[in-house]
Amino acid sequence: MSEQGGFEHFVADVRARIEAWLALWLDARVTEARARGADVGAVADSIRQLVLRGGKRMRAVLLAAVYEGCGGAGGLDEIAPAGAALELLQAYLLAHDDWMDGDELRRGGPSVPAMMRARFGHFGQRGGPPPTDCHELLFGAPGQERADAATILAGDLAGAWAVRAMLELSIAPSRVVLAMRELGRVEEDVVQGQVLDVCESAGNRHDVEVVYALKTASYTVRGPIVIGARLAGASDDEVAALSAFAEPLGVAFQLRDDVLGTFGDARDTGKPSGSDLRKGKRTALVVDAMRDPRSEPILGRVLGRPHASDEDMAEAMNALERSGARARVEERIASLVARSLRELDRVRLSVGGRSLLSQAVVALTARDR
Amino acid sequence: MSEQGGFEHFVADVRARIEAWLALWLDARVTEARARGADVGAVADSIRQLVLRGGKRMRAVLLAAVYEGCGGAGGLDEIAPAGAALELLQAYLLAHDDWMDGDELRRGGPSVPAMMRARFGHFGQRGGPPPTDCHELLFGAPGQERADAATILAGDLAGAWAVRAMLELSIAPSRVVLAMRELGRVEEDVVQGQVLDVCESAGNRHDVEVVYALKTASYTVRGPIVIGARLAGASDDEVAALSAFAEPLGVAFQLRDDVLGTFGDARDTGKPSGSDLRKGKRTALVVDAMRDPRSEPILGRVLGRPHASDEDMAEAMNALERSGARARVEERIASLVARSLRELDRVRLSVGGRSLLSQAVVALTARDR
Numbered sequence: 115m116s117e118q119g120g121f122e123h124f125v126a127d128v129r130a131r132i133e134a135w136l137a138l139w140l141d142a143r144v145t146e147a148r149a150r151g152a153d154v155g156a157v158a159d160s161i162r163q164l165v166l167r168g169g170k171r172m173r174a175v176l177l178a179a180v181y182e183g184c185g186g187a188g189g190l191d192e193i194a195p196a197g198a199a200l201e202l203l204q205a206y207l208l209a210h211d212d213w214m215d216g217d218e219l220r221r222g223g224p225s226v227p228a229m230m231r232a233r234f235g236h237f238g239q240r241g242g243p244p245p246t247d248c249h250e251l252l253f254g255a256p257g258q259e260r261a262d263a264a265t266i267l268a269g270d271l272a273g274a275w276a277v278r279a280m281l282e283l284s285i286a287p288s289r290v291v292l293a294m295r296e297l298g299r300v301e302e303d304v305v306q307g308q309v310l311d312v313c314e315s316a317g318n319r320h321d322v323e324v325v326y327a328l329k330t331a332s333y334t335v336r337g338p339i340v341i342g343a344r345l346a347g348a349s350d351d352e353v354a355a356l357s358a359f360a361e362p363l364g365v366a367f368q369l370r371d372d373v374l375g376t377f378g379d380a381r382d383t384g385k386p387s388g389s390d391l392r393k394g395k396r397t398a399l400v401v402d403a404m405r406d407p408r409s410e411p412i413l414g415r416v417l418g419r420p421h422a423s424d425e426d427m428a429e430a431m432n433a434l435e436r437s438g439a440r441a442r443v444e445e446r447i448a449s450l451v452a453r454s455l456r457e458l459d460r461v462r463l464s465v466g467g468r469s470l471l472s473q474a475v476v477a478l479t480a481r482d483r
Numbered sequence: 484m485s486e487q488g489g490f491e492h493f494v495a496d497v498r499a500r501i502e503a504w505l506a507l508w509l510d511a512r513v514t515e516a517r518a519r520g521a522d523v524g525a526v527a528d529s530i531r532q533l534v535l536r537g538g539k540r541m542r543a544v545l546l547a548a549v550y551e552g553c554g555g556a557g558g559l560d561e562i563a564p565a566g567a568a569l570e571l572l573q574a575y576l577l578a579h580d581d582w583m584d585g586d587e588l589r590r591g592g593p594s595v596p597a598m599m600r601a602r603f604g605h606f607g608q609r610g611g612p613p614p615t616d617c618h619e620l621l622f623g624a625p626g627q628e629r630a631d632a633a634t635i636l637a638g639d640l641a642g643a644w645a646v647r648a649m650l651e652l653s654i655a656p657s658r659v660v661l662a663m664r665e666l667g668r669v670e671e672d673v674v675q676g677q678v679l680d681v682c683e684s685a686g687n688r689h690d691v692e693v694v695y696a697l698k699t700a701s702y703t704v705r706g707p708i709v710i711g712a713r714l715a716g717a718s719d720d721e722v723a724a725l726s727a728f729a730e731p732l733g734v735a736f737q738l739r740d741d742v743l744g745t746f747g748d749a750r751d752t753g754k755p756s757g758s759d760l761r762k763g764k765r766t767a768l769v770v771d772a773m774r775d776p777r778s779e780p781i782l783g784r785v786l787g788r789p790h791a792s793d794e795d796m797a798e799a800m801n802a803l804e805r806s807g808a809r810a811r812v813e814e815r816i817a818s819l820v821a822r823s824l825r826e827l828d829r830v831r832l833s834v835g836g837r838s839l840l841s842q843a844v845v846a847l848t849a850r851d852r
Contacts, residue, residue: 277667298646
């Protein structure tokens, strides 16, 4: 089997085991929730649907590759609960993020806020007149508020489940405690990165890569890698070396996402071309291009305008090329990947683990979807 | 020293140590957050303020009493991080709850949503016209949405901190893992109880005590008790016996809260008399009284009406007495307390621990604030 065939086989194997673990485990959770009430079941099921609807499970792949590379025993089955915990943590973050960003679609289906509105939203409208009936006051908030609450609670529930899944590991408790510490640190980083992204005022903006390191790289790359290492019993020095490998890789991953979200082919990405522009996302591409005063009015015609014309979109994408923004982001990706690979050379790993990780670097940063 | 003096001294001691631990620890967290950005610091500081503003720390008292009673070594300092974790978990739940319920005040100061609106709310209004300026689209959502996001993120951050505090315990990792499992279970119970309370539709309502068991008893009584026992190395049987003691106690605690929130003296409770009625809370008192068709229109004039007249309030409180609702809730408290004390007799505990716990039962259910 070729080396690349080995990586693809590894990815498929991890994915299949994580899917199977999650499907079984989430069914049990939804059954428990339904026993508490129909709407509790519906809230729980929104998380089950979101989690099972997909994602590439690359976090679990990274975790498993590092676990093997650091000599962890027992193979993939041993660490499936940790891989699943990362998926649940992501579901928690996506539920809250999609609510904050008003995103209706996620992974080719309705987002958690959209699912919750479909269930609860018909009871009334936010901002409408207050209900005058005593029973309505006692027995229910207006529908949109109820849907908002259900969305936040769905995310909170997924967060509790991430902890619960993690604690089903049958690895030595001293290692589980260290892995849990990283899971908590990831959550803290993502939440603070989200504050930087959503709440900080214009005059107070941070470098986009600082936000990416906290908001994406932490849970997509560093967390999985550190948790895999901790569960394998790696030393603090080994974990530090792996973190130095993980951090530039995580930022490069998000920069590739920016490029794909703007220039990607809809057939590959599943999102219409230019969708990040229409959503008004403050991507690295946009931040770079806005430094050029000639690009600003052109981008202004499409940013955050879902119904921007095709001509305006084409011109905006042209401006991102012409200003050099796209080329600079590509250069930055290449430089981060090179740094990441240099750091990988310094990490003590099994031959198989090193090979898996160097191929994971390519899969994360040279992908087309 | 009298037995009661011993309990009061124990409570004061636990409180002082938890306060000191939290003050030091939260200062460090806010400093870290500020280094990431002014608004990240503000979000973190809202949690610091809420946590340090008070509460009786009865959860930490229960945890410490059980830890001692089950023979845990090292005294209060050993378990301070777990007591602090419970306070942080509560702050997380209060931030999200106060947002869902629109509560502006908490512990004699602004709630987290009120603090966040004071900081972010002046950027614009929800439901207003969309911003037309490209920079506004890029660099900031309208103020109320930003404040909403910051509130949810503040709660999420406190949740991550609860995990982080818990993992600072220097007790054997095998015990910490079991204690963490209970912390996760508590979070799951509270979130699902909140769904029952906020989202379930009128025709689908659950018994108010089922909601109380999940939403209040879990994190106020059962969680602290089970975590204290797990950290002391108690067996599964001992934990089961302690849970049987904790569960009726937790529901009785919330029923006492209902009585105080309606009939309590403002000078003791710090809340205006009848405040639960004005807020439209579906308390056990109200649910019971609404079964009497004569009470319904009288209660309807005050429920959820912050500006109900004093005469209508007096009449509603009269109706709660006359219908027998208040007496039945008092009987129910007495019966739950009796059951709890019977279960306590079955638990194997040190003499000192048993004495502390039986006095805690009184403190939780016969209090006047």
